[in-house]
Amino acid sequence: MxxxxxxxxxxxxxxxxxxxxxxxxxxxxxxxxxxxxxxxAQRKKMILVIVFLALFLDHMLLSVVVPILPNYLYKIGKAPTTTPGNSTDLTVNPPINQSLNNRSVILGSTSAPPHQTPALSSNPTVAQKFPESNCSYTDAHLDEVNIKVGLLLASKSTIQLIINPFMGPLTDRIGYHIPMCAGFCIIIFSTTLFAFSSSFILLLLARSVQGVGGSCLSVAGMGMLADGYKDGKERGRAMGISFTGLALGLIAGAPFGSVMYEFVGKMAPFLVLAAVAVLAGGTVKYSKQLHELLLPFAKIHILYFLCFPGAICLTTLVIATIETALPIWMMKTMCASKWQLGTVFLTDSISYLVASNIFGHLSQKYSRSWLCACIGMILAGISTIAFGFSNNIYHVLVLNAIVGFSVGTVDSSIMPLMGNLVDLRYVPVYGTVYAIADVAVCIGFSLGPAIAGPIVKSIGFHWLMAIIGTANIIFSPLCIFLYSPPCHESEARQPFTIHHCPKLFLLMRCSATSF
Structure with missing residues (x-):
């Protein structure tokens, strides 16, 4: 039992x-x-926070110097003017175009419009050197300062343009974390050097060093974001949020720099940014990530990777050209004051922020990135042409808002699509492809100020806007080639390197050496 x-x-x-x-x-x-x-999920959020802070710091340092450098260089380059028989010093401080980007700073008029009488002093012996019927004030020293400021602001993009072709393959080889840490360290050194620099040479060195750090942060940051967010919809949303940091840096940089410089001094804004960079750099965690760079057996059609940087470069060229030529044109035709010269660019950055958050998500959700990019380029071209017909500041504000919205649409649609194309055709390493994108941005911001002045001088502002706008409209149909890119078979997929596009690599090297 x-x-x-x-x-x-x-x-x-x-x-x-x-x-x-x-x-x-x-x-x-x-x-x-x-x-x-x-x-x-926590890792993805941390990656997004790191990239957000990286873009924010890089572009805030980009724009914080705009209201500081011209006045500071003017002060260290010219002593105050004194009149004979009078002990009162009269310092003439030129108006400064507080643009939100780092391209061209125009030193404008110190005179009032024709219907106003400028009053500098109650002493009748003080000479007033103002033309009677002109909105602009010319001074040989101001022209010299303008050249120095332009050189300082252009040096960052030029150095970044040279570094980017090498930074992309480097991040593909060693991973994204080491370049990101190096970028934060370089930004900390650059901001500290800005704070303690008292000569033009040291300021130029600080600005050039910032270009190296900006290359590390932008290439490694976008590659890290694309690697962390594999899904196309999540990637588009994440890149839209990261572009918010870019736009916020541009918006906050110039006002922050001008207020701190006015009430605290030159060193204060740079030391604050250096402290923020130290805190942001401490969030980067090191992880060893090595990729074997194999030689490709087949080369892609160059058309795909020409459409991406071409669209980014042309829309960036719109912003760079407008920021270079628009202030002087407003001074000549509208007798614009100095606060108006800086305010007109606020709508540009704000609308860029809105568009990047909207279309970064929608273009990937409905798989219409190519269509959003095409419409954005057409809209940018039309609004650029319309600048030549504006006759008051309100027209300029509206057109700047349209330009910022269209450029934000193109950037937030193209950037995730570049990562998606690498996922389809290659092993997902993204450093090189986003280095190409950053090179396109640098070319646009270097070429715009270089061609704007000579074209305006020879054929006028209207024709300059017409040429740039027409170029965007003509290029826009090429975005249709990005509608459905073919995918390689899985066994044939190789890491994407710059050698896949030898003609594009040659173009990048030539551009880097020319600038």
């Missing part, structure tokens, strides 16, 4: 134990899965 009971109970107990063991196994498995998902 006892034996029979044991024979019956033993299998039941075994099955119960096995069932309990299986339940415990699946419970542990589900718990580990939830823990992994939670850690993965």
């Amino acid at each position: 006892t034996l029979s009971v044991c024979l019956i109970i033993t299998p039941v107990l075994y099955k119960s134990h096995r069932c309990f063991h299986n339940c415990n196994y699946y419970y542990c498995l589900s718990l580990n899965l939830l823990t992994w998902l939670r850690q993965e």
Whole structure:
């Protein structure tokens, strides 16, 4: 009897134990899965925060110097003017175009419009050197300062243009974390050097060093973001949020720099940014990530990777050209005051912020990135042409808002699509492809100020806007080639390197050496 009971109970107990063991196994498995998902979500959020801070700091340092450098260089380059027989010093401070970007700073008029009488002093012996019927004030020293400021602001993009072709393959080889840490360290050094510089040479060195740090942050940051967000919709949303940091840096940079410089001094804004860079750099965690760069067996059609940088370069060229030529044109035709010269560019950055958040998500959600980029380029071209027909500051504000919205649409649509194309055709390493994108941005910001002045001088502002706008409209149909790019077979997929596009690599090297 006892034996029979044991024979019956033993299998039941075994099955119960096995069932309990299986339940415990699946419970542990589900718990580990939830823990992994939670850690993965936290890792993605941390990556997004790091890239957001990197773009914010780089572009805030980009624009914070705009209201500081011209006045500071004017002060250290020219002593206050004193009139004979009067002990009162009269310092003439030129108006400064507080543009939100780093391209061209125009030193404008110190005179009032023709219907106003400028009053510099109650002393009649003080000479007032103002033309009677002109909105502009000319001074040889101001022209010299303008040249120095232009050289300082252009040096960052030029250095970044030279570094980018090498930074992309480097990040593909060693990963994104080391260049990101190096970029934060270089930005800290650059801001500290800005704070303690008292000569033009040191300021030029600080600005050039910032170009190296900006190359590390932008290339590694966009590559890290594309690597962390594999899904196209999530990637588009994440890049839209990261572009918010870019736009906020441009918006906050110039006002922050001018207020701190006015009430605290030149060193204060740079030391604050250096402290923020130290805190942001501390969030980067090192992880060893090596990729074997194999030689490709097949080369892609260059058309795909010409459409991406071409669209980015032309829309960037619109902003760079407008910021260079528009202030002087407003001074000549509208007698614009100095606060108006800086205010007109606020709508540009604000609308860029709005567009990057909207279309970064929508273009990927509905798989219409190519269409958004095409419409954005057409809109940018039309609004650029319309600048030549504006006759008051309100028209300029509206057109700047349209330009910023269209450029934000193109950037937030193109950047995720570049990562998606690498996912389709190659092993997902993204450093090189985003280095190409950053080179396109640098070419636009270097070429715009270089051609704007000579073209305006020779054929006029209207024709300059017409040429740049028409170029965008003509290029826009090429975005249709990005509608459905073919995918390689899985066994043929190789890491994307710059050698896949030898003609594009040659073009990048020539551009870097020419600037």
